[in-house]
Amino acid sequence: MGILTGGGDCPGLNAVIRAAVLAGTQRHGMEFVGFLDGWRGVLEGDAVPLDEERVRPLLAVGGTVLGSSRTNPLADGVDEGVARVRKQLKALGVDALLAIGGEDTLGVATALHEAGVPVVGAPKTIDDDLSATDATFGFDTAVQTAVDACDRLVTTGASHHRAMIVEVMGRHAGWIALHTGMAAGAHVTLLPEEDVDLDEVAATVRAVLDRGQAPLIVVSEGAKVHGDEAVRNAPRDAFGHVQLGGAGEALEHEVVARVPGLSTRVTVLGHLLRGGTPSAADRILATRFGLSAVEALAAGDLGTMASLRGVDVVQVPLAEATGVLRTVPESRRAETAGLRW
Amino acid sequence: MGILTGGGDCPGLNAVIRAAVLAGTQRHGMEFVGFLDGWRGVLEGDAVPLDEERVRPLLAVGGTVLGSSRTNPLADGVDEGVARVRKQLKALGVDALLAIGGEDTLGVATALHEAGVPVVGAPKTIDDDLSATDATFGFDTAVQTAVDACDRLVTTGASHHRAMIVEVMGRHAGWIALHTGMAAGAHVTLLPEEDVDLDEVAATVRAVLDRGQAPLIVVSEGAKVHGDEAVRNAPRDAFGHVQLGGAGEALEHEVVARVPGLSTRVTVLGHLLRGGTPSAADRILATRFGLSAVEALAAGDLGTMASLRGVDVVQVPLAEATGVLRTVPESRRAETAGLRW
Amino acid sequence: MGILTGGGDCPGLNAVIRAAVLAGTQRHGMEFVGFLDGWRGVLEGDAVPLDEERVRPLLAVGGTVLGSSRTNPLADGVDEGVARVRKQLKALGVDALLAIGGEDTLGVATALHEAGVPVVGAPKTIDDDLSATDATFGFDTAVQTAVDACDRLVTTGASHHRAMIVEVMGRHAGWIALHTGMAAGAHVTLLPEEDVDLDEVAATVRAVLDRGQAPLIVVSEGAKVHGDEAVRNAPRDAFGHVQLGGAGEALEHEVVARVPGLSTRVTVLGHLLRGGTPSAADRILATRFGLSAVEALAAGDLGTMASLRGVDVVQVPLAEATGVLRTVPESRRAETAGLRW
Amino acid sequence: MGILTGGGDCPGLNAVIRAAVLAGTQRHGMEFVGFLDGWRGVLEGDAVPLDEERVRPLLAVGGTVLGSSRTNPLADGVDEGVARVRKQLKALGVDALLAIGGEDTLGVATALHEAGVPVVGAPKTIDDDLSATDATFGFDTAVQTAVDACDRLVTTGASHHRAMIVEVMGRHAGWIALHTGMAAGAHVTLLPEEDVDLDEVAATVRAVLDRGQAPLIVVSEGAKVHGDEAVRNAPRDAFGHVQLGGAGEALEHEVVARVPGLSTRVTVLGHLLRGGTPSAADRILATRFGLSAVEALAAGDLGTMASLRGVDVVQVPLAEATGVLRTVPESRRAETAGLRW
Incomplete structure (x- = not known):
């Protein structure tokens, strides 16, 4: 399995990586590599092994040990980008991807999925503005x-x-x-x-x-x-x-x-x-996202993304995650409108 | 309006009080008193005025400025207890109650509601084990x-x-x-x-x-x-x-x-x-609960309790809040079962 | 006794005020007023009473409840300024001043002392650049x-x-x-x-x-x-x-x-x-400064300022506090010079 | 050079190690090993190499990566203990020791010094009760x-x-x-x-x-x-x-x-x-102690210990550090005696 983190970083990325690698290794005998600096690492085949010993200390560490970037593998065209990704995954023996990122990263993941590349996602946005989940870590x-x-x-x-x-x-x-x-x-x-x-x-x-x-x-x-x-x-x-x-x-x-x-x-x-160490709530949400994503990989529930719905973490179609920004609705603004604090 | 806090304290109680008093006063022209030490203050008519100036500084203050206790006004029988509460409310000119508390406090509130006393609730439990809400502050x-x-x-x-x-x-x-x-x-x-x-x-x-x-x-x-x-x-x-x-x-x-x-x-x-100042998340949840409860009072949506459902705060029947403890379900334990962290 | 805080605020000012008022009241039967916004309050006779109940909750509160300003009472000439201060103190029945501040505030205090106005000081500078003390709170x-x-x-x-x-x-x-x-x-x-x-x-x-x-x-x-x-x-x-x-x-x-x-x-x-609540170390230093200053007032050790010397808090002449800025000496820069961290 | 940490741990031990290794390596071309679990590691020749890459991330990490214990190498007699230490240092090619610890550890270091083993110390006690320094980190x-x-x-x-x-x-x-x-x-x-x-x-x-x-x-x-x-x-x-x-x-x-x-x-x-990450003040004090100790090693100023005196870090004889516990003196208790906070 390959893992990558894309876009601006936020607290909890390492906690997702840790949970996914530990659960994937222990429950499903998966092996993991981490691509460096988001899609750049995928395009260039720049990856490091991720095993239990490497990820165990990461729960409370801010940012992402894999590095991140805004490289868009589909910038020169979807077909060409997909082909390059597929080639690199094959060369490295990577069967499936866990893409952790926001609007952009998950958009690429969606395109890859539609082109038949095995991929699941975990949502990441410091701004909490993704439609498909009640909350994002960070x-x-x-x-x-x-x-x-x-x-x-x-x-x-x-x-x-x-x-x-x-x-x-x-x-x-x-x-x-x-x-x-x-x-x-x-x-x-x-x-x-x-x-x-x-x-x-x-x-x-x-x-x-x-x-x-x-x-x-x-x-x-x-x-x-x-x-x-x-x-x-x-x-x-x-x-x-x-x-x-x-x-x-x-x-x-x-x-x-x-x-x-x-x-x-x-x-x-x-x-x-x-920056900084994630709050307790973010460590938990990130960990649950990592666990859910890896179970989806194991179950072949591809093209999906971990998502919080009420108190439950479930997988939803990747396509739902992108397109519509979750902005502050009128109802939330009305809660406090006009109050003199 | 009368406000009381019952049971063990937790961070956020003051934030509920603050939000309820500010919104009630500013939006609905309500006047508030705070009963001291939970139901004890109600039974004994021990109350203090709560105005904007008094509650403004309370957002970040841990505990409850009203004090709390485990006094049960129905200990000597429901009818007698209800009668005593009603009498005190009348004597103080209190039209309705906002009861902030857990299982016990909300149980009393439910009984009062059923007996016709105007009351709304806000859930409080450090243990997060109330069935009727996705989360409680503290x-x-x-x-x-x-x-x-x-x-x-x-x-x-x-x-x-x-x-x-x-x-x-x-x-x-x-x-x-x-x-x-x-x-x-x-x-x-x-x-x-x-x-x-x-x-x-x-x-x-x-x-x-x-x-x-x-x-x-x-x-x-x-x-x-x-x-x-x-x-x-x-x-x-x-x-x-x-x-x-x-x-x-x-x-x-x-x-x-x-x-x-x-x-x-x-x-x-x-x-x-x-103890201590509530986290940002708890200040927000408590504030939203206070705002929701006071709108329920204003709208005559009595016998209800503020509750988080997904990302929304809604009023649910008080009766739902009590009776069944929300324990950790098998599904949550299964998420991490057997993992070697 | 009159207390004032001058110059930019810093964490611990309130802790000085609290310690001085509690110790002065309890040990020496002093009565206190607080001048608002530094020397402005003195010049305009704008003062509030400070008693035990008022100051007890202040230990952990950031900033200064007395307010602060950069008003210089000697701006129109030392003699005229001293006369105005003396007149206001007399009008309010204030026998002596505790001036908490930095270079500027303590400079004024020094001038007042030299003109015979009973005054002691406590040093305050967020930059820790006063010569006469090993450390300042904040x-x-x-x-x-x-x-x-x-x-x-x-x-x-x-x-x-x-x-x-x-x-x-x-x-x-x-x-x-x-x-x-x-x-x-x-x-x-x-x-x-x-x-x-x-x-x-x-x-x-x-x-x-x-x-x-x-x-x-x-x-x-x-x-x-x-x-x-x-x-x-x-x-x-x-x-x-x-x-x-x-x-x-x-x-x-x-x-x-x-x-x-x-x-x-x-x-x-x-x-x-x-801003913010003072660290434990700053609460302690500020408290000790307040205690030391009030003992100096009680003992008639005027024209002095609380100062940390090693582990001891002592009173030093106010004049020592001003004039020479305590900058980072060559010896401290040499400790780490050239190191690649 | 060999480094060891002895006795109960406290925040800042790793910061001493980091500063000593970086400065010793960069300024003096020293090479370092770390003995595991205090004197146990010395007695058993259980050591790990400490280079720049290893120590760089340690500044904010609580506890000691070298481990600690209360093993006393002189338990079976001073001469025998000294001989065993000397033998192990020789076997590992260790020329001198930096011993970080409290009363016990520094007592052993003193005995070693008196027997001619090259050693310097850094004081460590969570209780701040060592006589020879104004403060200890942690x-x-x-x-x-x-x-x-x-x-x-x-x-x-x-x-x-x-x-x-x-x-x-x-x-x-x-x-x-x-x-x-x-x-x-x-x-x-x-x-x-x-x-x-x-x-x-x-x-x-x-x-x-x-x-x-x-x-x-x-x-x-x-x-x-x-x-x-x-x-x-x-x-x-x-x-x-x-x-x-x-x-x-x-x-x-x-x-x-x-x-x-x-x-x-x-x-x-x-x-x-x-436990936990050291406060800013403790990171600074620990770093300065590490820097001072390594300069003492380089200068041959053996048998000494880093010590805070006022705002300066100096080396004092190891023997001063032990023997007399620094308890709270009457003068400090008098500062607050009888006050009603």
Whole structure:
């Protein structure tokens, strides 16, 4: 069996690898190799053996020991890509693939499956925006890390009557911001799924200050916070490109313009949310995904992906995993809409 | 509206209170009082006002600011208890109750509902063993705390070639042990739901030592680990009562008896798992439960309880919450059965 | 007695306040008020009573409940400032001051002392750069927070063969960077105290990548990393001002220019390091400083400041605390100079 | 060069090993072996090579990868032991030893030095009770872990109006209890260095309850809490031995006997305090000790031990390290004596 991890990394990838290798080896006598750096390793036949001794210590290790990349094996055409993958698998004696990744990686896996390459998947996205599963590992850790940061920032904000703006990942789906904001008690949470009323944000900031608290604002990197004015006045680099900065910085400009005298600080959490040891919940979800995927491989339940449905981990068709992004629905936004935390 | 928290405390109770009071006040113009120490406060009319200013800082605060107790208002008979509760509510001008608690507290709430007292519930159990919801707040925090402890203990175990035994809560349901064991990479996990084969445990301990690792054993306080021999030879206190000690200690005796020369250490995590600031996931779940419960109160959807179903929080009949304990099913135990981690 | 906290906040300020108020009240029958927002509160007579009940819960609370500011009461002249302070203290019946702050706050305290105003101090600087004490509270927490962040970042760096650059506070003294780099295992640590050889940094980055690790670079905000080229080509804002960005971002440009194809990510920890609950060590140091300062007040040992000397907390003359910044000495840099971690 | 770790493990041992091997290899061209399980490995010639690749990942890893034991090579006589050590070092081509350990390990190292065996030391004791250094690594981590536990326990204590008793390590020196109690805001802290007035403890517990707080009591395992009554009435095991239980349990009995109706919970932190990744401060101290020891080896400054003096790490004679235990002095106890936290 071959295992690969593709796309941006997240906490729990190693836990999937560990569970799959241990269960596959012990229960089904499988042998494993790990392809390095996602599909690059497959295309170039760059693989390392994965045995029990190698994977045992990996449960709590962040990231992926296999490395990851955004190499797309189908970039030069599906048929050609499939043929190259098939050739390399044959050369290395690899019978089937476990592809751990997000939208892109699972899209390739789907194409391979449709072309008859034996493959199963495990979903991975820090943003928790895959349609086919209730949750993906890494998300819980990311939110906890973001909330820990907010818990720290609010105390210094309060000491200086200062609005703290925290930018988190989430270009298209605002799950990290929604959950971070809810768990950190943010007064304003801005998601890519919603239009932003900057005057309303400013009014909230003033109201929070008026009652003696320090405003906390959590903003997705993909939130629509750049005003027209900001775009016009943005600095430009040597090539004349607009240097807009991130959503956090843009929001700071807009809010300060509307609340004279406001002191603010922006913190961009960025890659901090991708790293580190997985939370207990993520270790469990990742382990269960690895176990489920390997049973699917053993049972010939190919073209499927591990998925959480309620409290159960089941295999669903790979094709379901891609295509439609799971964004924050109106019903979730309505839960907290208008509340003054 | 009156709010009370009953039974053993857990992280997230304050977050429910905060969300319910803020949303009830802001959206529905409700006014709240908090009864102190669970049903005791109701029976004795011991209540404090809960307004926005009071509850705002509570999101991250562990435990319950209302206090809790195991007082059962129906202990002297259902009719009498209901009458006393009704009288006190009337005296304080309380129209309806939000009861946050487990099996016992929600059982009382069910009886009150059936007798016509307006009540809604929010489920609380550190053990995550209520049937009517996919998850309860506090559980995630408890597991994370237990896993953090295990992560620490394995390094000292490994330095001394020592088996580390960690006893966690769970008298009847082994969820905490199951998830702690899975997330900490335990070599043996013992649940109340299963018979324990002490010889097999000992064999695993030997095998783990043989491959140069330090055995980690996670055991529910309710696991069946006391051998007959142990019971016979147990020390007795001044009154002649058998002093068996907890499951961890008992297990230590049994394993040491089977693995001569084995060095062991037992850690009983106990109440450590109940305390502290809730994890991000628990703050979110608790907040959503509080929001859902207050909407049910506003909508007159009485006799119901907030419940997680997949990714949705819905209200389910209170009666569903009690009666049948949600124990670890065979399917979950089968996921990892026989694996050598 | 009056207490004030001045300058940028840091974890432990509240612990000083708590210890001082409890010990002063219980041992010496003192009464306390807290001035709000540092010297602003003194100048404007803006104060709140501080009694045992108010301060008891403050040990673990980050920041300062008194608020802080950079108001300088001597800005319009020493004599005038001293007179205004003296007048306000008299009006409020405050006999003596406990000033908790850094270079600036303690400088004012020194001037007040020299003018005969009864005052003692407690040193506060997140940067640990005060000469008169072996350590200041807040620093340990800041370093731990930075190291936790680095521990997270290295796993995602390793997954993507990516250099991670972490910018920490420290405009003039590199203590936070030195200790963060040492505790996080950074391959390069850049301090304000040293000239930066960007070619050497690039060579180290290449060497680390060559041996299969992901480079970790910790850089003080005050490190000298802006090359001449960078300054010339920097984008400019609408007013023509150079937009150089922070040290982390500048370093990224320089390193990428020297290591073609290098993938990098910059994380600016900034105010994250100022916030949150103090570490155990900082709670202890802050508590001891508070206790020492209040004993000095009681004993009439005025014009002094709490200070750690070895394992002892002693009072030293306030004048010693200011004037000379405690920067990282050559001997400390030599400890690790040239080592390839 | 040979390295060994002896006695009970603590966080930071691996960091010493890493720093010593990297600096010794890179700066002085030394080659290293690690003896397994302390002096046992020396006596039996059981050693593994330690090179840069092996030690690089060890900075944040708790415990010791070399293993540890309490084997005393001088148990059969000093001369015979020295001879056996010398023979094994010669057989393995080991020129000098770096012994990392506490009282016992350093005592052996002293004897070896006096017999002419080239040896330097690094102090290790979780209890921070070595006279020759201001601090030892592992202690900061242990206290932080204990304080985190207390922070959790106080919230559940407060919810149930319950006294929480926390037992920490410290048989002869109460540093862990003193610092844990101070940083956790304990109402009572009991050290081995002091007589215990159980009636006073009970009075404090009552007073804390009366003002609406939950009492927190931190007790060293070596505190003198067993009353005569307790000893007389203690249960006995099958062999008639008194089963007194630990200090925490004993204290619980005594306090409950004096405060009727008091609800209590005891948590024994035990080995939890020895394990896990070292705190930032401990990683730094351990690294500096490793660097200092290896420079001493290189310079021929034998028979010395790394030691923290103020902010400096220096080498002091090994003989100073042993003999006199560094207990909590009267001056430190006086700092907080009688205060009602």
